[in-house]
Amino acid sequence: MPQRRLLIVLAVLLLSAPSCRTGTYDTSGRPWPTTSEVPTKSENTASTTASLDLAEFSINGELQVPAGPVVLTLRNNGVIEHNVRLVGGPVSETLPANSTSQFDVGELAAGTYELICELPGHQDAGMIATLTVVR
Numbered sequence: 199m200p201q202r203r204l205l206i207v208l209a210v211l212l213l214s215a216p217s218c219r220t221g222t223y224d225t226s227g228r229p230w231p232t233t234s235e236v237p238t239k240s241e242n243t244a245s246t247t248a249s250l251d252l253a254e255f256s257i258n259g260e261l262q263v264p265a266g267p268v269v270l271t272l273r274n275n276g277v278i279e280h281n282v283r284l285v286g287g288p289v290s291e292t293l294p295a296n297s298t299s300q301f302d303v304g305e306l307a308a309g310t311y312e313l314i315c316e317l318p319g320h321q322d323a324g325m326i327a328t329l330t331v332v333r
């Protein structure tokens with residue numbers, strides 16, 4: 199009776215499979231990893247974060263970063279609003295006094311870049327700095 203034997207094997211498999219799975223899921227007590235915790239191949243280069251302080255009228259802070267993706271954490275310590283333009287590249291949002299903002303400037307190759315505040319008169323008053331990107 200080979201067919202009957204096969205049916206018994208199938209029945210045993212069907213009955214045992216759910217109980218195995220239940221044990222594995224319920225006793226771990228740990229959440230499954232979310233997709234954000236599993237890096238994809240295109241995201242395996244972590245971006246560098248550098249902090250810059252804005253004021254009347256200056257741009258100071260971490261002005262040397264390694265080549266690659268760069269995010270600038272801007273802090274406006276001044277009493278009026280400011281922004282930051284990577285000359286030849288993107289511009290940040292305009293920050294009100296006493297606020298912070300993340301400014302993703304993208305991927306930077308080694309070299310020097312000028313950072314300025316674009317609000318009228320601010321660059322001439324001193325809001326200009328050189329960001330050095332090193333290999």
Ligand SMILES: [Cu+2]
Pocket residue numbers: 279280281315316317320325
């Ligand atoms: Cu400014």
